[in-house]
Amino acid sequence: MTTTPRWRALTHHHLFWPVAVLVILLLVNVPFTPDFFAIKMTDGHLYGSLVSIVLFGSPLILVAVGMTLVIATGGIDLSVGAVVAITGALTCSYISDQADQSALSGVFLALGIGLAAAIVCGLWNGFLVARMGIQPIIATLIIMVAGRGVAQLITDGQIITVNSEPYKLIGGGYWLTLPFSIFIVAAVVAVTVALTRKTALGLLVESVGGNAEASRLVGIRSMRIKIMVYVFCALCAGIAGLMISSNTSAADGNNAGLWIELDAILAVVIGGTSLLGGRFSIGGTVVGALVIQTLTTTIYTIGVPTQTNLVFKAAVVIIVCLMQSPKFRAKVFGAKRGGKQTAAPAPAETAPAAEASPKMEVS
Amino acid sequence: MSTTTQRPTVADSRTAGKAARVLGDRRLPVLVTAGLFLVMYGIGLSRYQNYGFAEAQVFLNLFIDNSYLLVAAVGATFVILSGGIDLSVGSVIGFTTMFTAWLVERQGLPIVVVIPMALAVGAFGGFLMGYVIQNFEIQPFIVTLAGLFLFRGLCLVISKESISIGDSSVSSMAQTQVSLGGAFLSIGAIVALVVLAAAFYVLHYTRFGRRVYAIGGNEQSALLMGLPQGGTKIAVYTMSGFCSALAGLLFTLYIQSGDPLHATGMELDAIAAVVIGGTLLTGGSGYVIGTLFGVLVLGLIKSLIQFEGTLSSWWTKIATGVLLCAFILIQRAMTSRKKAVAGGS
Numbered sequence: 139m140t141t142t143p144r145w146r147a148l149t150h151h152h153l154f155w156p157v158a159v160l161v162i163l164l165l166v167n168v169p170f171t172p173d174f175f176a177i178k179m180t181d182g183h184l185y186g187s188l189v190s191i192v193l194f195g196s197p198l199i200l201v202a203v204g205m206t207l208v209i210a211t212g213g214i215d216l217s218v219g220a221v222v223a224i225t226g227a228l229t230c231s232y233i234s235d236q237a238d239q240s241a242l243s244g245v246f247l248a249l250g251i252g253l254a255a256a257i258v259c260g261l262w263n264g265f266l267v268a269r270m271g272i273q274p275i276i277a278t279l280i281i282m283v284a285g286r287g288v289a290q291l292i293t294d295g296q297i298i299t300v301n302s303e304p305y306k307l308i309g310g311g312y313w314l315t316l317p318f319s320i321f322i323v324a325a326v327v328a329v330t331v332a333l334t335r336k337t338a339l340g341l342l343v344e345s346v347g348g349n350a351e352a353s354r355l356v357g358i359r360s361m362r363i364k365i366m367v368y369v370f371c372a373l374c375a376g377i378a379g380l381m382i383s384s385n386t387s388a389a390d391g392n393n394a395g396l397w398i399e400l401d402a403i404l405a406v407v408i409g410g411t412s413l414l415g416g417r418f419s420i421g422g423t424v425v426g427a428l429v430i431q432t433l434t435t436t437i438y439t440i441g442v443p444t445q446t447n448l449v450f451k452a453a454v455v456i457i458v459c460l461m462q463s464p465k466f467r468a469k470v471f472g473a474k475r476g477g478k479q480t481a482a483p484a485p486a487e488t489a490p491a492a493e494a495s496p497k498m499e500v501s
Numbered sequence: 502m503s504t505t506t507q508r509p510t511v512a513d514s515r516t517a518g519k520a521a522r523v524l525g526d527r528r529l530p531v532l533v534t535a536g537l538f539l540v541m542y543g544i545g546l547s548r549y550q551n552y553g554f555a556e557a558q559v560f561l562n563l564f565i566d567n568s569y570l571l572v573a574a575v576g577a578t579f580v581i582l583s584g585g586i587d588l589s590v591g592s593v594i595g596f597t598t599m600f601t602a603w604l605v606e607r608q609g610l611p612i613v614v615v616i617p618m619a620l621a622v623g624a625f626g627g628f629l630m631g632y633v634i635q636n637f638e639i640q641p642f643i644v645t646l647a648g649l650f651l652f653r654g655l656c657l658v659i660s661k662e663s664i665s666i667g668d669s670s671v672s673s674m675a676q677t678q679v680s681l682g683g684a685f686l687s688i689g690a691i692v693a694l695v696v697l698a699a700a701f702y703v704l705h706y707t708r709f710g711r712r713v714y715a716i717g718g719n720e721q722s723a724l725l726m727g728l729p730q731g732g733t734k735i736a737v738y739t740m741s742g743f744c745s746a747l748a749g750l751l752f753t754l755y756i757q758s759g760d761p762l763h764a765t766g767m768e769l770d771a772i773a774a775v776v777i778g779g780t781l782l783t784g785g786s787g788y789v790i791g792t793l794f795g796v797l798v799l800g801l802i803k804s805l806i807q808f809e810g811t812l813s814s815w816w817t818k819i820a821t822g823v824l825l826c827a828f829i830l831i832q833r834a835m836t837s838r839k840k841a842v843a844g845g846s
């Protein structure tokens with residue numbers, strides 16, 4: 139009633155709720171760790187909880203940004219975790235075979251091999267989804283199942299460790315006082331935002347997600363767009379795979395990137411991108427990924443047993459999804475409003491919302 | 502569509518029209534899977550004859566070693582037939598092993614009391630997920646994903662360490678052998694076969710079964726025809742939760758311990774078994790017998806790799822992925838064929 143237009147514009151901004159959740163989560167930490175927001179300078183590196191949240195959240199942000207575009211086309215990519223494992227395994231096994239592991243040329247070649255493998259995975263996913271018309275959740279299930287086997291095949295079932303200074307930089311090094319991975323993430327996010335918001339590409343992606351058939355009829359090559367987003371998503375996962383294996387200086391075919399697809403989807407959903415496609419927000423996804431990482435950190439710092447982490451995540455998924463469900467909002471909030479006002483306008487107000495909810499189909 | 506094509510091999514070699522009819526036959530994927538199983542078994546027989554592959558026990562071990570997967574896959578068959586998906590299967594199995602081990606070992610409850618409790622928890626979990634999916638129109642994929650997190654988290658809340666079961670009634674139950682001529686089956690295998698038979702009856706001979714097919718085939722039409730679609734959907738997820746819990750109990754018997762990481766990713770095995778068994782992932786078409794063959798094929802891959810000796814376990818994953826891919830493509834060819842027929846007429 140008393141809200142000013144400016145306040146209303148703020149609360150209706152699509153980033154308002156994700157950012158609000160993030161801020162609240164960050165503030166929750168303060169009573170437990172009073173110097174939570176403090177950032178210290180040691181050995182020319184910045185340290186602090188905020189820096190480590192971004193550092194440890196980097197792979198997730200990358201994967202989630204790729205996933206956002208896939209979801210925007212109405213798809214989903216379950217294979218990112220396996221792609222993370224394959225890329226890390228290939229790169230590390232190549233580096234570990236070198237006589238001089240720190241030689242720049244060898245490291246660059248290794249990076250190229252790893253990322254090429256990721257792109258091949260993306261092309262395969264895109265081919266199945268766009269060309270063969272297989273549901274994305276099923277098409278990407280194939281690499282999700284087989285990919286870990288391939289990663290183990292590459293590493294021969296072992297955890298391969300490497301000892302390469304240049305490679306260590308990607309996930310564990312520092313540059314200009316900040317963790318190097320932050321710069322990689324910033325670059326990828328900036329390029330993605332520029333490509334999707336400064337060119338028509340983003341619009342095309344949303345159009346394909348809104349209605350692929352209609353897009354095709356108006357002359358958008360929806361097949362090509364779809365293949366492109368799967369390749370992009372796999373490439374992001376590949377970079378995340380490099381980061382994870384570089385951070386630990388090891389490639390673990392079995393556990394690298396385990397469950398990351400679920401966290402990434404969660405980040406996308408928290409960020410306000412609809413799972414039905416047709417709309418996306420890269421900024422929202424980045425905030426969503428930070429929310430998940432902060433949640434994990436918070437659970438550690440406030441002394442809740444870490445094993446309840448997953449229960450918290452489950453609660454967050456359900457709450458976020460319920461809030462996004464028009465039917466739930468109509469039932470819970472619509473009913474309240476109906477009680478206050480006269481009975482007549484309430485249904486009129488809630489009915490369009492319920493009708494507007496697109497039908498959830500698995501197709 | 503085609504009731505006369507019983508022998509696909511004849512039709513294949515003759516005319517294109519017959520080939521098309523075979524491709525449109527709903528039973529084709531099941532037949533392909535059954536054929537694949539026989540071929541693989543034949544390869545095993547010829548390669549490892551001298552290593553005792555021909556023994557009846559090797560064949561029955563497929564049922565013993567995969568009893569829990571069969572039960573979980575039967576539950577998944579219902580969900581997939583209805584056009585949904587359940588990602589919480591592996592977590593519910595893991596949770597059941599933990600829950601059972603904890604109640605038996607730490608709380609000292611007799612296993613006879615624990616079994617109905619575990620089944621009730623699984624079924625209730627499935628019911629809740631079905632309720633949310635149906636009433637708030639959230640995608641099954643995301644709701645059961647939350648279920649996956651929740652049950653895996655609850656495992657860890659019970660205990661971070663694995664709990665081994667030393668209870669004598671449990672181990673005697675696990676070791677009971679039902680002899681069949683020269684070979685034997687375990688209690689778990691028998692339970693799994695009973696579940697399979699029950700599912701077969703429910704799907705093909707009851708009204709509920711027909712509703713599951715109808716909803717999976719076309720939800721809108723089913724709704725317009727006045728089928729009680731909401732109740733059916735919730736019942737399907739409840740049943741899947743129940744089957745997962747039962748699979749968890751069988752797994753507990755099989756492995757005689759509870760561990761928070763048991764059965765991680767088993768939902769994928771279950772889904773793979775259903776798909777390889779020829780059930781259409783979009784729902785509405787498939788047979789639970791196909792699921793049996795899917796589980797047997799996956800089990801046979803494992804035992805072939807064991808007999809081969811030099812192959813490593815990760816080949817199982819790769820082979821599963823390849824098979825999954827092949828069957829998805831077969832399904833795709835079938836559905837596009839059906840669409841072409843529908844569009845042409």
